Amino acid sequence: MKCRLCLNEKELRKSHIIPAFVIRWLKDTSATGFLRSGTSPDQRIQDGLKSRLLCAECELLFSQWEKPFSEKIFTPYVTKELDINGKAQSIHTSFEYSSWLLKFIISVQWRLLIYETETTTLEINPKLKTIAFDHINLWRKFLLSETSSTGRNETHLIFLQSFVSGNGTLPKELNENINFYLLRIIDGTTVYSEKNLGVYSKFGPIAAFTMLEPSSIPTSRMKNTKIHMKGTVSSIQEIADPFITDFIFITRPNEIFDSTILSQRQTDKISETILKNIPRTLASQSFRIKNQERLMKYFKRK
């Protein structure tokens, strides 16, 4: 089969779209030590979304960008900046990066875009479809360093934290599992409306949003989020673009949790695992976030 990056006929590897280190972190910090997938919650999964797109050599190229993202941004943010309740502590708020960050994010968005255009029927207008396919080609060249531009688009890196620590009134459509979504869910998909198109990936509490149409967002609506070829990104941000905030905070959590109703048998199974392992459960982040969700009910506006 043809590798999607180098286009050579080679044996392709079945690999994670969202990198394995994120999945390992989730497992290590969860109450049961197992994961459940968003779409079929009755099955314990040990892995995230996998797809056969790359040869071994091209996969190695991608792992060179994953490593600095894991070491310089992901790990400091989840272990130092966020406390066990998922609340930002203003200890580690600034992250330096060079070209590996945009390469890493685009490598994920590129695979998501290929995956979604091939496995689902994207119900988008022809203009947006053309933009999507043009970016698949352009990003391939960018990842191979044949061009230094990612095209007409903007990538924003968004640092998320527990809602309990935020200020202001919460919209009533907010899902009561919102904190679990923001802090613990691995996600990746295209996001579109009649006129807008973006690609979204989420590594636990860090999300990346690449806007393709419109290709830029006024800086007044997204502060300290935009990623360049090199620079410093701060986790103290303002996220106020309605297309992005509606999706991350309202639409997507509702989509995910409406489809994840655990059967009674599965709920019993989780309780059993928790009872067998009480010290681990009490110390785990997923258990604490569940408790915060109970509090969320009182914050909701009627």
Ligand SMILES: [Zn+2]
């Ligand atoms: Zn290849």
